Amino acid sequence: MSEKTSVVRYDKDGGKVDMKLQNEDAASCVRLRNEADPVGIHFENISCSVRAGLSFWRNERKLILKSVSGDFEAGKFTAIIGPSGSGKSTLMDIISGYRLKDVTGNVYVNGSQSNIKQLTKKSGYIMQDDKLQQLLTIEEAMMFAANVKLRANLRISAKRAMVMEILKNFSLVDHIHTLTKNLSGGQRKRLAIALELISNPPVLFLDEPTSGLDSKAAKQCLEILRQLSFEGRTVVCSIHQPSTLMLNLFHNAYMLADGRCVYQGSVNNFLPFLTANELECPVYHNPVEFLIEICVFAPETHINGLVNSINNGKSQEWLDNPTCWTSIPLEKSRENVSRKNSKVQRIQYATPFFLQLFHLLKRIFLISSRDRFLTYLALGANIATGLALGGFFYNIGNNAKKVFVNLNVVFLWVMFVMYNALTSRVVTFPNELPVIKREHFNRWYSLKAYFIASTIGDIPVQVICVSLFMSIVYYLTGQPVEIKRFSYSTLTLILIAIIFQDYGICVGTLLDVQTGFIFGVFSTFPWVMFSGFFLYARDTPQIFRKLFDLSIVRRGFEAIVISLIGFDRKPFACYDVFCAFRFPEFVSRIIDIDLDNFEKDIMFLVITLLITKLCCFFALMYKISWKR
Ligand SMILES: Nc1ncnc2c1ncn2[C@@H]1O[C@H](COP(=O)(O)OP(=O)(O)OP(=O)(O)O)[C@@H](O)[C@H]1O
Helix, strand or coil: CCCEEEEEEECCCCCEEEEEEEHHHHHHHHHHHHCCCCCCEEEEEEEEEEECCCCCCCCCEEEEEEEEEEEECCCCEEEEECCCCCCHHHHHHHHHCCCCCCEEEEEEECCECCCHHHHHHHEEEECCCCCCCCCCEHHHHHHHHHHHHCCCCCCHHHHHHHHHHHHHHCCCHHHCCCEHHHCCHHHHHHHHHHHHHCCCCCEEEEECCCCCCCHHHHHHHHHHHHHHHHCCCEEEEECCCCCHHHHCCCCEEEEEECCEEEEEEEHHHHHHHHHHCCCCCCCCCCHHHHHHHHHHHCCHHHHHHHHHHCHHHCCCCCCCCCCCHHHCCHHHHCCECCHHHHCCCCCCCCCCHHHHHHHHHHHHHHHHHHCHHHHHHHHHHHHHHHHHHHHHCCCCCCEHHHHHHHHHHHHHHHHHHHHHHHHHHHHHHHHHHHHHHHHHHCCCCCHHHHHHHHHHHHHHHHHHHHHHHHHHHHHHCCCCCCHHHHHHHHHHHHHHHHHHHHHHHHHHHHCCHHHHHHHHHHHCHHHHHCCCCCCCHHHCCHHHHHHHHHCHHHHHHHHHHHHHHCCCCCCCECCCCCCCCCCHHHHHHHCCCCCCCHHHHHHHHHHHHHHHHHHHHHHHHHHHHHCC
């Protein structure tokens, strides 16, 4: 029998439970913690420019980082400080590999030949406004991270033990069953760090981890980070204006002013550096605040003096134990931070594709089951609209006198399903984007796995909502009670819903909520105009006729009309002496619909769906991977 080790776990109420852990699990847990090698980062002549102004014609550019150099020493806790807008986040984005566009310069990692993707592989980046999955508990969020970020062959009990150990260090065990949306700001920040620590990256980048926290929570957060650096990690965090107490928690400081380096060195050398530059920091004055004030208010010449004194970050004079970077063979270790080079290597994930897919799907269904409000809202909207339309147009489906009213109702079905699917995704998807961005950038899972999981996860929602809506409205409006006709028209509406849902995701990916909403609704206008409902193709000039064939609304509308009045439907019932529109073929000719087009329409919708899916994927890729 294998030996067991005692590990403390916590039950639902936060009480301690003695968990017997297989010795192998304990060993894997320890092994994982010790796997990281210290990583030192050196960067040289990093510049970054952005477009200045909105003119498309003139390519005016503004330099936001001006050839800065510096060192983030292995196993040290370094603060990037500086006035607002000095370029702290930009520098962090560049060194972490998050920003690749319009960047020049070199990054050296431990002196070995590497590129920016290799550094990304070794690091975790916790962004300023890190968005977490709101509807997962701390334990679920951590276990999801453990499942996708740790080796697949690691036992679940080992993963669990590791999660509990990290949570214990972050004082989060008492809240493991609390939903992340209910956590305090400090707890959320700690959870964001804990999530990245699961894969034990040797480098951690944190953009303003203390923003929005009170001084106690900020200090607690920095103490944890300092502790992580003692364990051999290189921890770099940007911080706006640290108090003296906070500053003393860091080993090194790297200070920027107007995109240039004005100080690099140990925190202890801050005052001697000021004195060496003939700047006398008043007693009881925070030296960082003092230097920031100088950078903000003093004339340009003063800043130039500081930049020259520190050689824009190249000088290592004020670091306690400067690394001898000159011993590195530059040709081998040098790596330009350009996109071209960074794309050479493919990202590797800890778990295989299908496992990523499995865990993502599990999370999607868990979140959907928790998102009661949205679920009830979606179901409620479909039931209410179905009842309203069914009530207004009660039992008209077989009435020869109301044939055209019935067609209006069908068009309303299409409009409802289309706008419902489109707007719901335009509004909700931008909230999901930052989470995907963070998780994908930190190599939790591939974009392909996420996309396929979310596609599969969205299908049941659309199928249930549309089927529910159709069951009500189809029955109440008195359409033919035939399974074939009902299933054909429902299938068509489901296809329309999925196409417009994907279109909504595309728009929501590329635009913000307000612009996306306006653009999304407005851009459907051509499809509606050429739907053949307001205007028949035969009444328009020849050159516009093809547009009717390309309209998704037209094809969807036509397919539903055919499933209702096509397939050799019997004449409509006539309750008057004479009814002009008793025969479905005659009606179809009047409304310019060919009753043999059903397969073609469905084929068109399926191809459009595939194209929209591809567009969605590329939009996501553009936003998350390429536009960096
Ligand atoms: N895409 C962009 N287009 C135009 N200007 C930009 C862009 N990105 C950054 N900037 C500008 O670059 C400068 C540096 O921005 P950055 O966010 O790095 O500053 P920061 O030091 O982190 O500021 P804060 O402490 O306020 O967060 C700012 O003036 C900012 O307006």
